[in-house]
Amino acid sequence: MKKKKKTYSTAAVTSRLLRRPIRRAGWFFLMPMVAAFCIGFVWPFLHGMFLSFCQFKTTSNWKWVGFENYAKAFADQSFRYSFGYTALFAITSVILINLLAFTVAYALTQGIKGTNLFRTVFFMPNLIGGIVLGYIWSMIFDGILGAYGTSILMDTRWGFWGLIILMCWQQVGYMMIIYVAGLQAVPEDMMEAAKIDGANGWQTLTRITIPNVMPSITICTFLSLTNGFKLFDQNLALTGGLPYIINPDGTSVHTTEMLALNIYNTFYGQGANSRGTAQAKAVLFFILVALIGLIQLKSTRDKEVQQ
Amino acid sequence: MKKLFALLLAVLMVISLVACTPGEEEKGSVYWLNFKPESDEALKEIAAMYTEETGIEVQIVTAASGTYNETLTAEMDKSTPPTIFVVGNTAAVDQWGEYCLDLTGTDIANELNTDAYMLKDADGKLCSIGYCYECYGIIVNTALLEAAGYARDYITNFETLKTVAEDVHARAAELGFDAFTSSGMDGSSSWRFTGHLINLEYYYESVDDPAAWTECPAEIKGTYMDNYKALYDLMVVNSATNRADLANGGFDAAAEFKEGKAMFYVNGNWEWSGLSEAGMKAEDLTMIPYYCGVEGEEKAGLNCGTENYWAVNANASEADQKATLDFMKWMVTDPEASALAVGTFGVMPYKNAAESTNPFLAQANAYASAGNYTMPWVTNFQPNVDAYRAAAVAAMNTYNADPTDANWDLVEAAFVAGWATQYAAAQQ
CATH class of the missing domain: 3.40.190.10 (Periplasmic binding protein-like II)
Structure with a gap:
């Protein structure tokens, strides 16, 4: 009898006797993850939505004010400016990051010597935190711009391109890895067929390779677009919103301040009464990023091909 | 199974015991x-x-x-x-x-x-x-002051401060030290000017109209911005660093002062522990007020608050x-x-607290007992202080890059009009 117990067969695993209790207790095994998701995401998110309709000093001490915060957020000139600036930044960075990442990935899948070393080197900047990167690059830029008597904090243009260069440097490696995976999955027989049919390099790239790596393009554009919109650490460390345009009436426009930094500065820089406004801005920010992300996913998904 | 059960019970007992002890x-x-x-x-x-x-x-x-x-x-x-x-x-x-x-x-x-x-x-x-x-003002290395050929108590107003600073700066190569330390406009150093030095403007304005300054005023006049400008210019021109480079920061003013590379250091009494650890002696140090060309400033004391x-x-x-x-x-x-x-x-x-041993606070008391007026920290009224100072720093960066009158107007807008703007924003 004892001996029989020790032998296992697949029938035992698939038997209803065993599967039913597992199925019943499934929710129990899901609990830790669900709890973490609720504590770490769902609850703060709902609480944050709620607070955007309140005036508050700490999150537990609030007063309902309705849509007043949203009205203030829309009326805020700096918020509108940041929106435009962020959109410009996101579009530029998406194009550049993906072009560069694809080019590098394409080059590194042609079997040149030292491919693995190059991939590692390109990927490495991605492992450094945003704040550290921001400070490192501010030193590099100022080392160069200093020779011309200016600084990244002095000129809006330099601030913009500085951020773009920083983001490319950080993200190209990451996107490259995704593209490399996509390129390696392009079926050999298709390439061979193209070759036999006499397709040149450009035709192979545009007719075979790109349609086949469309899933990678979808995910990379999604990631770089949302990263561009959500950028915070690098913005804070590299320019902090400087330079400002000082208006004669004492107001100022922070010319390199992106949306996330604008929200942060509203929350902490302007006294406790503006916290509700900052929260309303944050909700608007979420809706915006989610919308843009979804539209972009939809539009690139449509271009994916089934192999 | 029995063992497990016993263990569980034991754990429960311990927990209840802990709960019973006075917490x-x-x-x-x-x-x-x-x-x-x-x-x-x-x-x-x-x-x-x-x-x-x-x-x-x-x-x-x-x-x-x-x-x-x-x-x-x-x-x-x-x-x-x-x-x-x-x-x-x-x-x-x-x-x-x-x-x-x-x-x-x-x-x-x-x-x-x-x-x-x-x-x-x-x-x-x-x-x-x-x-x-605390008190703040301009910390002076009197040993260097004497080495440059001036008596310890030579500086008593803006004119004399200017004479010394410009003379030392001009002879910096020969003397081996400069007048002022390099003070960057990054977050670790810009408070010297937007949080301390600007106190002279607010203070003298409050002397002119004490009734307006019993609480945070809704707006300020900027009457003494020219005095602020005069002293600020003196500080940034007569130092080892080109003023256009100040925006980036990264200068170690404390080290410059400790190593004897500069004679004047804009800071407060809290620096004493650092200076004494670096081997500086109390008799070689003093602190002087912000002399900025205001009438009767020979009777000024330090900024205390x-x-x-x-x-x-x-x-x-x-x-x-x-x-x-x-x-x-x-x-x-x-x-x-x-x-x-x-x-x-x-x-x-x-x-009943212990007596202070800080030489700069002793200096502040010495000024006060000699009948000089103490300047309280009027900067504590700054509305939306972080946003207010950030705008001032941005304007001062522009001014430092190109010190024209038009750019100074920006600094003035940030300090004066910016006060009213931030006050209104804080009241919302």
């Missing part, structure tokens, strides 16, 4: 959210002394430099919020007043030897009390409040503890 609740505990990073070590030492003496737990948490408001906001939301926190100016009273226990008539308030350091809200509730005060005000959390449990008040009183009356505290804070305005 921390009755004794209360102290949690101080500290504002001054440089005092963190000393305060932890004091806390350990108190715990050893009384068994009451004292937790010291220090917010990273420049992030006190952020940290306090987060900590106040927790189930065990700070019992002592810092409410250092009128803007903070507006924001945190409802969290402050009324300190009127408490033992610790009665220990104060002056009523100069009390912050009250509109209803007269005593929200916070100063635990130390504080942003270091204790508030006790009104929402803490009674036991915690009592433990906190007891701890505060002990800290300013116990000879050993108050000596340690005075060592890091400079001076504490309490009847």
Whole structure:
């Protein structure tokens, strides 16, 4: 009898006797993850939505004010400016990051010597935190711009391109890895067929390779677009919103301040009464990023091909 | 199975035993959210002394430099919020007043030897009390001053300061040191100008019209901006660094001063511990007022005041409040503890606290007893202080890159018109 117990067969695993209790207790095994998701995401998110309709000093001490915060957020000139600036930044960075990442990935899948070393080197900047990167690059830029008597904090243009260069440097490696995976999955027989049919390099790239790596393009554009919109650490460390345009009436426009930094500065820089406004801005920010992300996913998904 | 069951029961028993012992609740505990990073070590030492003496737990948490408001906001939301926190100016009273226990008539308030350091809200509730005060001005290395051929007490107004600074700067190569330290406009250094030096403008304006400055004024006139400009220009022109490079920061003004590469250092009495550790002697150092060309400034003294005000959390449990008040009183009356505290804070305005040994505070007192006027910290009124100063820094960067009158107008707009803008924003 004892001996029989020790032998296992697949029938035992698939038997209803065993599967039913597992199925019943499934929710129990899901609990830790669900709890973490609720504590770490769902609850703060709902609480944050709620607070955007309140005036508050700490999150537990609030007063309902309705849509007043949203009205203030829309009326805020700096918020509108940041929106435009962020959109410009996101579009530029998406194009550049993906072009560069694809080019590098394409080059590194042609079997040149030292491919693995190059991939590692390109990927490495991605492992450094945003704040550290921001400070490192501010030193590099100022080392160069200093020779011309200016600084990244002095000129809006330099601030913009500085951020773009920083983001490319950080993200190209990451996107490259995704593209490399996509390129390696392009079926050999298709390439061979193209070759036999006499397709040149450009035709192979545009007719075979790109349609086949469309899933990678979808995910990379999604990631770089949302990263561009959500950028915070690098913005804070590299320019902090400087330079400002000082208006004669004492107001100022922070010319390199992106949306996330604008929200942060509203929350902490302007006294406790503006916290509700900052929260309303944050909700608007979420809706915006989610919308843009979804539209972009939809539009690139449509271009994916089934192999 | 039996073993497991027995183990479970044993664990349960232990837990119930723990629950029966008199808990921390009755004794209360102290949690101080500290504002001054440089005092963190000393305060932890004091806390350990108190715990050893009384068994009451004292937790010291220090917010990273420049992030006190952020940290306090987060900590106040927790189930065990700070019992002592810092409410250092009128803007903070507006924001945190409802969290402050009324300190009127408490033992610790009665220990104060002056009523100069009390912050009250509109209803007269005593929200916070100063635990130390400080002074700032221009620190002078008198050994270098004499080496340059000037007597220790030569500088008595803007004219003489200018003469010395320009002369030393011109002879910097020959003397081996320059007039002023390099002071960057990055966050670690810009407060010298937007938080300290600008005090002269507000102060003289408040002397002209004291009634307008009993509380934060809705707007300021900027009458003394020219004086501010004169002194600021003097400071940045007569230093080793090109003023156009100041925006990036990254200069170590303290090191320049300690190594004897510069004679003037814009800072406050808290620098004494650092300077003495670097081997500088009290007799080679002095602190002079911000001479800026105002009439009668020969009778000026140092800028004395504080942003270091204790508030006790009104929402803490009674036991915690009592433990906190007891701890505060002990800290300013116990000879050993108050000596340690005075060592890091400079001076504490309490009847039974240890005597200060800080030479710069002695200098401030010397000015006061010679009949010179002390300049209180009017900067504590700055509305939306972070946003206000950030705009001023941005404008000063533009001005430093190209010091024209048009660019100075931007600085003036940031300071003067910016005050009204930020005041209005804070009142919303």
